[in-house]
Amino acid sequence: MSPAPLANRLLTRLQHYVVFADDERAAIETACAGPPLAVRQRRDLIREGDRPRGVNLIVDGWAFRYKTLEDGRRQIIAFHLPGDLCDVHGYILREMDHSVGALTPVRYVEIPRDQIEALAALGPRVNQALWWDALTGAAIQREWTVNLGQRDALERLSHLFCELIFRLRVVGMVDGARCEIPLTQTDLAEATGMTPVHVNRMVQELRSRNLIRWKGREFEALDLDGLCDVAMFNPAYLHLDHEGRHLDANG
Amino acid sequence: MSPAPLANRLLTRLQHYVVFADDERAAIETACAGPPLAVRQRRDLIREGDRPRGVNLIVDGWAFRYKTLEDGRRQIIAFHLPGDLCDVHGYILREMDHSVGALTPVRYVEIPRDQIEALAALGPRVNQALWWDALTGAAIQREWTVNLGQRDALERLSHLFCELIFRLRVVGMVDGARCEIPLTQTDLAEATGMTPVHVNRMVQELRSRNLIRWKGREFEALDLDGLCDVAMFNPAYLHLDHEGRHLDANG
DNA sequence: CGTTTCCTTGACTTAACTCAAGAGGAGTGG
DNA sequence: CCACTCCTCTTGAGTTAAGTCAAGGAAACG
Known part of the structure; x- marks a missing residue:
């Protein structure tokens, strides 16, 4: 029941895939050192049409992605649990095509664009860990389709x-x-x-x-x-x- | 009706996102220089449980991803048109969780793992173009969910x-x-x-x-x-x- | 030119939706 | 502490969108 130590959830998560070298670990810790942000329950982190500033890392609470049709019908597209990265490299698609909201009160860290690029530039391991995260997300989305x-x-x-x-x-x-x-x-x-x-x-x-x-x-x-x-x-x-x-x- | 020149569909596709420098363009062309492969209509390119060798680039024809439930029900998860990259970095998830088949006769090129890594290492532009490809694929998958x-x-x-x-x-x-x-x-x-x-x-x-x-x-x-x-x-x-x-x- | 695949249509069934109303809590304010 | 509201859950009765089964026809294929 007790969550993983809050210290660095991103590291914890990426280490499911890769065991990092010390310098890589340090860089990842730095990337998450930004000020923690908070959203209240049932408020949005980001809306369709917005420009994502960076990548969001959910530290605490549940978030969800959703998309609304013209006539108001709404589909929840994904759930995000603590430790999830929201939209790795989401800023590449300059405009959000859907919204992300908070199911519970959510604490998160915004990792700015240049930090992500710096991480990716550290070498193939970190880069691949980021890909791994995005690809498992895509696999979940496929399963939802099924x-x-x-x-x-x-x-x-x-x-x-x-x-x-x-x-x-x-x-x-x-x-x-x-x-x-x-x-x-x-x-x-x-x-x-x-x-x-x-x-x-x-x-x-x-x-x-x-x-x-x-x-x-x-x-x-x-x-x-x-x-x-x-x-x-x-x-x-x-x-x-x-x-x-x-x-x-x-x- | 006439398709884009066959010479290099990957380049054509990625250039929708990024305008490359000469060395980048050359590297991409090299990556696709492998021997063209062919699959017959209604045969599989790769099956659930297989280990992807690299990334597949569809040169000609339509492919589709699908997943089968234990009891035989089948869901098509995505269609791939000429110029589509199948599973950028798919080899990162060591085992396929779904299959890819050919709707029509398909010609494709297999870009090996090290070539993709070499491309990514060329710098942020190529790397971002590869991300862009994967992320638009994910966006399509989300829309299918809706x-x-x-x-x-x-x-x-x-x-x-x-x-x-x-x-x-x-x-x-x-x-x-x-x-x-x-x-x-x-x-x-x-x-x-x-x-x-x-x-x-x-x-x-x-x-x-x-x-x-x-x-x-x-x-x-x-x-x-x-x-x-x-x-x-x-x-x-x-x-x-x-x-x-x-x-x-x-x- | 026969065979298989794909499309089409009809009659019937069913899973899921709609509408409606009530019950149980949780929180709020008097 | 009670009355109030709001929200979520629950249940019932009737409706509908989509599925099932079946058979015939058209087209493609080898």
């Missing part, structure tokens, strides 16, 4: 729960099978492309099958394997398997 | 047609409002998360509204504005607006 396109309501909801549990586990925010999920059923509806009413019915169904317990923010997977089965969840797309083992400073 | 989550069948199909037209236009494969779309209605069904029967009905509907003409591979948007309206299509997510104007070799 989820929305092929799975039915119950499978879809189960799949989202599975993904959140696995991702929270990486950042040490799961205790056994319990974690905090600060989402309303309406949030889940916007993420899974269904109505809040139907989300409710599917939650009831998962409860009645003794797969989950969920009250307020307290979530527990009573039978994670069962939940994964319902969802046809295969965690391969999260690419969690080569944490720190893939490349290291000694070759 | 499409599947929020739009109904008619809107969804219209949106996909709009996207394809806009993307084909960039590579010079649209003549007026006419282009080749080598997809079956079953392909469209797998991309839009609906049944082939329902795709057919929606195609009929678009025809009867005089929005499209489509026979064999010959596609024509009779009223592109109307089609965009139906789809609530906003091309901003394709980030086509700063072609070559953003960064150039002279600062």
Whole structure:
């Protein structure tokens, strides 16, 4: 349940992929040394049409990306948990094509453009770690496409729960099978492309099958394997398997 | 209708974002100088579980990414048109979490890992162009999420047609409002998360509204504005607006 | 020129949506 | 401390968009 030390979440995260040399580690720590910023719950970090100033690193709290259609329909595109980098190199696409909001109060650090470039210039390892971050994000987005396109309501909801549990586990925010999920059923509806009413019915169904317990923010997977089965969840797309083992400073 | 010169599609594509210096241009040309490979129609370029050797550049033909669930349901995740880079730095995620197949006969070039790294090391412009490519791909994936989550069948199909037209236009494969779309209605069904029967009905509907003409591979948007309206299509997510104007070799 | 693939249409079924109303909390102010 | 509001969750009844199943026709292919 206790989150990883706040000191440097970016380092913690990137080290899932690469073991850095000392100078690289120092540079990453410097990059995150900026003043911490805060957004209140249900406010936006950045809006569609804005120019991103740099890359945002979520230190605490949950954020989400969303996109709104002309007629007001809204789709949640992604969730960001503590330790996530929002839009690595997002400033390259000069204008945001979607918005990012805070689900809970969020603390974050803005890493300016030149700092990111300096990191990338340090050598292939840091650069590749940044790519790794962006590519796992893309893999998650692909899986959401599959989820929305092929799975039915119950499978879809189960799949989202599975993904959140696995991702929270990486950042040490799961205790056994319990974690905090600060989402309303309406949030889940916007993420899974269904109505809040139907989300409710599917939650009831998962409860009645003794797969989950969920009250307020307290979530527990009573039978994670069962939940994964319902969802046809295969965690391969999260690419969690080569944490720190893939490349290291000694070759 | 005539495609951009085959000589170097990667260069053509990246120059939509950056105007390169001579040495950069030369390096990119070298990277694509590998022997052209070919895949037959409806065969796979790479399968889920494989280790990508490098980055694939589509020279000719259409490819598509897809993912299959345990029970056989299949979702098409993306289409790749001539000039597209498949999985920039895909080798970083050591194992493919999905497959890539050929819709038509496809000719492509495999750019090996070290060549990509050499390109990235040339300096920020080339590196940023590669990021730009990956990030626009991610933006498209996000839009597909919105499409599947929020739009109904008619809107969804219209949106996909709009996207394809806009993307084909960039590579010079649209003549007026006419282009080749080598997809079956079953392909469209797998991309839009609906049944082939329902795709057919929606195609009929678009025809009867005089929005499209489509026979064999010959596609024509009779009223592109109307089609965009139906789809609530906003091309901003394709980030086509700063072609070559953003960064150039002279600062 | 036969075979396979793709498209088309109709009749019926179903998963998910809509509308509506009530219950349970959480927070606020009198 | 109670009354109030607001928000989220819950449940029921009726509707609809999309799916299923089935069969015929057109086109492409080898």
